Amino acid sequence: MLVVAEREQLPVQQARAGEPEAWDVLFRRYQLPLYVYVFEWVHDEQSSLDIVQETFIGAVRHIGTLRDDARFGSWLFGIAHQKCIQLWRQQSRENASLEELSNTPVEFAEDPSDWLIREEQETGFVQLLNQLPLPQRSALLLHFVGEFSLEEIADTTGARIGTVKSRLHYARKALKALWEEKNENAP
Amino acid sequence: MKTPREILLTRHAPANEKLDAIRQKAIRVAGDVNRRTTPDREFTFAAAPFRALCSTLGHQLSSLLQPSPQAWAALAAVWVVILSINFSLRDKPRTISQESAPPSPQAIAVLQQQERLLTELIGQSSALEAGSQKPFLPRPRSERHAEVRTA
Numbered sequence: 001m002l003v004v005a006e007r008e009q010l011p012v013q014q015a016r017a018g019e020p021e022a023w024d025v026l027f028r029r030y031q032l033p034l035y036v037y038v039f040e041w042v043h044d045e046q047s048s049l050d051i052v053q054e055t056f057i058g059a060v061r062h063i064g065t066l067r068d069d070a071r072f073g074s075w076l077f078g079i080a081h082q083k084c085i086q087l088w089r090q091q092s093r094e095n096a097s098l099e100e101l102s103n104t105p106v107e108f109a110e111d112p113s114d115w116l117i118r119e120e121q122e123t124g125f126v127q128l129l130n131q132l133p134l135p136q137r138s139a140l141l142l143h144f145v146g147e148f149s150l151e152e153i154a155d156t157t158g159a160r161i162g163t164v165k166s167r168l169h170y171a172r173k174a175l176k177a178l179w180e181e182k183n184e185n186a187p
Numbered sequence: 188m189k190t191p192r193e194i195l196l197t198r199h200a201p202a203n204e205k206l207d208a209i210r211q212k213a214i215r216v217a218g219d220v221n222r223r224t225t226p227d228r229e230f231t232f233a234a235a236p237f238r239a240l241c242s243t244l245g246h247q248l249s250s251l252l253q254p255s256p257q258a259w260a261a262l263a264a265v266w267v268v269i270l271s272i273n274f275s276l277r278d279k280p281r282t283i284s285q286e287s288a289p290p291s292p293q294a295i296a297v298l299q300q301q302e303r304l305l306t307e308l309i310g311q312s313s314a315l316e317a318g319s320q321k322p323f324l325p326r327p328r329s330e331r332h333a334e335v336r337t338a
Contacts, residue, residue, distance in 0.1 A: 015217075018217065018218075018220065018221030019221075020214045020215075020217050020218045020221070023213065023214050023217045024210065024214055027210040027213060027214070028210065031203070031206040031207075031209070031210055032196055032199060032200070032202070032203060032206065033196065035199055035202050035206055036195045036196060036198075036199045039199060039202075040195070045202070048202075049202070049205055049206070049209060052206065052209055053209045053212065053213065056209060056210065056212075056213035056216075057212075057213055057216050059213075060213060060216050060217040060220055061216075061220060064238060064239065064242060065242050065246075067243075067246075116188040116189070116190060117188065117189055117190075117191065117194060118188060119188075119189070122189065122194045122198075125191065125194060126194065126195070126198065129191075141195075144190075144191040144192050144195065145191075145192055145195055145196070147192065
């Protein structure tokens with residue numbers, strides 16, 4: 001069972017009504033996690049800030065397309081995710097394909113808070129995270145940073161729940177393997 | 188000890204200042220959008236549900252079509268074939284009538300004879316009509332007085 005943080009009440013309905021104060025609360029809540037997610041995709045500060053800005057403005061203009069107020073977070077990350085893919089395609093920085101991994105549903109029993117990392121290992125952890133293939137990294141970042149459920153990650157990335165489970169499973173496995181390898185090689 | 192979330196958020200915390208500026212800009216856009224749409228609400232209160240309905244329909248349609256685009260493409264191709272067959276069959280009777288053989292000389296002769304008979308009959312009937320007496324029609328009184336005076 002995937003453990004996610006309990007959701008706070010967000011003024012999505014007021015934002016729909018066009019109240020700037022409500023938008024301020026929503027953007028304040030998501031600005032840093034969204035930026036982290038985008039940055040870990042594109043690895044460029046300016047592009048990440050541009051994408052966050054476009055995402056916010058897109059959200060303001062297209063709030064009418066949000067069907068479930070409780071899913072505001074994953075909907076917002078979904079807009080950013082699409083923009084990241086667009087940029088990634090334009091730049092073609094990586095040759096790694098976005099091919100679907102095995103759709104075999106794997107039980108993913110993981111709480112983000114279970115991953116406790118010592119201060120001296122923080123940089124190493126981020127480096128290892130960046131070594132993961134893009135779809136796995138994306139799923140793991142949404143899990144870590146966005147604290148989204150499997151359904152929400154599936155919504156955000158446009159993948160099936162089984163695929164998300166699989167990606168998270170392989171990402172975790174790969175990350176652990178890299179972690180152990182790194183620790184073994186450490187003096 | 189920190190969680191991955193804490194590590195990532197702490198690493199990128201310096202970006203918060205720039206993100207605040209971006210947030211302010213987006214809120215200004217929200218204010219503009221709100222100002223632009225508010226007067227319309229009084230007149231087009233029915234537009235919002237309509238737009239919501241359209242977006243729902245669009246979403247449903249895309250979720251219906253997305254899983255198997257190849258199957259839908261094949262179905263569309265089948266429909267194109269059916270329509271083309273339908274059109275080609277509809278055109279056939281016209282071409283048959285256009286391409287029918289010209290009438291034979293015998294048929295033309297028979298037709299001409301019938302035509303002649305018809306004109307003869309019409310001629311006779313008109314002659315008969317001319318020969319028959321006209322029925323008595325009373326003339327105006329003024330004319331009758333003039334006839335009496337001249338007599």
